[in-house]
Amino acid sequence: xxxxxxxxxxxxxxxxxxxxxxxxxxxxxxxxxxxxxxxxxxxxxxxxxxxxxxxxxxxxxxxxxxxxxxxxxxxxxxxxxxxxxxxxxxxxxxxxxxxxxxxxxxxxxxxxxxxxxxxxxxxxxxxxxxxxxxxxxxxxxxxxxxxxxxxxxxxxxxxxxxxxxxxxxxxxxxxxxxxxxxxxxxxxxxxxxxxxxxxxxxxxxxxxxxxxxxxxxxxxxxxxxxxxxxxxxxxxxxxxxxxxxxx
Amino acid sequence: xxxxxxxxxxxxxxxxxxxxxxxxxxxxxxxxxxxxxxxxxxxxxxxxxxxxxxxxxxxxxxxxxxxxxxxxxxxxxxxxxxxxxxxxxxxxxxxxxxxxxxxxxxxx
Numbered sequence: 001x002x003x004x005x006x007x008x009x010x011x012x013x014x015x016x017x018x019x020x021x022x023x024x025x026x027x028x029x030x031x032x033x034x035x036x037x038x039x040x041x042x043x044x045x046x047x048x049x050x051x052x053x054x055x056x057x058x059x060x061x062x063x064x065x066x067x068x069x070x071x072x073x074x075x076x077x078x079x080x081x082x083x084x085x086x087x088x089x090x091x092x093x094x095x096x097x098x099x100x101x102x103x104x105x106x107x108x109x110x111x112x113x114x115x116x117x118x119x120x121x122x123x124x125x126x127x128x129x130x131x132x133x134x135x136x137x138x139x140x141x142x143x144x145x146x147x148x149x150x151x152x153x154x155x156x157x158x159x160x161x162x163x164x165x166x167x168x169x170x171x172x173x174x175x176x177x178x179x180x181x182x183x184x185x186x187x188x189x190x191x192x193x194x195x196x197x198x199x200x201x202x203x204x205x206x207x208x209x210x211x212x213x214x215x216x217x218x219x220x221x222x223x224x225x226x227x228x229x230x231x232x233x234x235x236x237x238x239x240x241x242x243x244x245x246x247x
Numbered sequence: 248x249x250x251x252x253x254x255x256x257x258x259x260x261x262x263x264x265x266x267x268x269x270x271x272x273x274x275x276x277x278x279x280x281x282x283x284x285x286x287x288x289x290x291x292x293x294x295x296x297x298x299x300x301x302x303x304x305x306x307x308x309x310x311x312x313x314x315x316x317x318x319x320x321x322x323x324x325x326x327x328x329x330x331x332x333x334x335x336x337x338x339x340x341x342x343x344x345x346x347x348x349x350x351x352x353x354x355x
């Protein structure tokens with residue numbers, strides 16, 4: 001049963017979706033190649049088969065945990081411990097779905113892929129005002145291009161080894177640059193100091209408590225602060241409403 | 248050394264956990280439809296989450312190394328400056344990364 005809610009002629013939209021994805025995410029994809037190469041190099045340097053690199057990068061597709069998995073797999077860590085580690089390191093993903101524009105992705109299969117490939121960078125590039133105008137095809141192309149670059153990089157790294165880009169220092173900076181830019185854009189779109197302070201405070205506290213688990217702790221703290229703020233604002237609204245009625 | 252079924256099982260377990268974590272909020276969203284809380288989270292989350300990702304990425308910089316993180320900090324300043332000025336993400340990223348790479352590989 002074809003989805004009749006979609007226009008039959010979808011080529012122009014699909015085309016511009018691809019173009020928009022390339023122009024918004026192209027640099028990040030380029031940055032993913034050397035980072036993925038780092039993962040590939042790590043796999044073969046642990047004496048693991050080269051195909052584990054695309055398997056990790058393509059199937060798990062969750063950044064930092066893949067680097068940890070290489071060490072765990074090389075040490076024959078029990079599968080349950082591997083699952084527990086993946087849960088801890090990736091628990092930050094619990095918070096991304098709430099503001100990711102999945103409703104704009106058309107079709108159940110496409111939605112499933114979009115959830116499946118919802119990495120940090122996809123969340124950062126597509127949520128908030130940036131993703132506010134993104135079409136279904138732009139969202140899917142962005143995620144697919146990120147995944148393709150990451151997997152390609154990991155294969156290159158596993159096959160070529162560290163001789164190629166492994167000598168260049170500082171390539172990881174591309175991700176720092178990306179998040180710097182996205183932070184500036186997010187602040188421009190929503191210049192709200194209290195949000196910046198809450199997030200920065202949560203990040204610093206998490207770094208002080210447990211640097212190794214900084215991301216899940218910081219995001220968890222930040223969400224707790226947002227819940228408190230929501231509750232306070234709701235109570236203030238109710239109080240104001242009550243006053244208007246009674247007095 | 249390479250026990251293929253073990254490797255497949257390990258990767259499969261990690262992938263299943265990751266997918267479940269990514270899917271849970273969407274499943275909850277159905278139950279929380281039209282909630283004021285969800286609307287607030289949607290509008291407040293992105294800025295804070297992205298800022299936290301930035302702090303996380305910066306915390307990975309090796310400030311104790313021979314370059315003391317000077318290439319990275321210079322790169323951030325250039326990226327932010329160019330982005331504030333031109334509002335062109337590609338240009339900002341190229342400029343900042345170029346500065347960081349040149350300092351890291353040729354100066355320090």
